Amino acid sequence: MPTLDRSKFKYNAKVFEKTCLYCGTVYFANRSTAKYCSSTCRGYANQAKHLNEAAPWDETDRTVDALLSQVAYLKGQLQHYINENEALKTHLSKVEQTSKLAE
Numbered sequence: 791m792p793t794l795d796r797s798k799f800k801y802n803a804k805v806f807e808k809t810c811l812y813c814g815t816v817y818f819a820n821r822s823t824a825k826y827c828s829s830t831c832r833g834y835a836n837q838a839k840h841l842n843e844a845a846p847w848d849e850t851d852r853t854v855d856a857l858l859s860q861v862a863y864l865k866g867q868l869q870h871y872i873n874e875n876e877a878l879k880t881h882l883s884k885v886e887q888t889s890k891l892a893e
């Protein structure tokens with residue numbers, strides 16, 4: 791099954807946002823060389839190769855690939871900061887409550 795959710799990986803994990811060369815699904819992979827979203831698509835693509843049919847999606851350009859993996863990394867960073875911000879807000883409201891009680 792393709793991993794469609796960036797948060798399935800650690801926020802600082804090296805993750806590559808890839809487009810499946812067979813079905814075009816955008817998914818996350820931990821290998822930069824990943825080509826297909828699932829073993830099902832890999833199987834179909836191999837069949838298509840044998841039948842001399844071109845896969846519906848062309849190999850992604852290197853630059854696009856690099857940008858997509860950067861995007862995937864930044865999404866992880868962003869989620870990390872959102873979580874951190876939530877934790878700080880919770881902490882702040884607790885501190886405020888405590889200082890009100892002390893008055």
Ligand SMILES: [Zn+2]
Nearest residue numbers: 810813827831
């Ligand atoms: Zn696929």
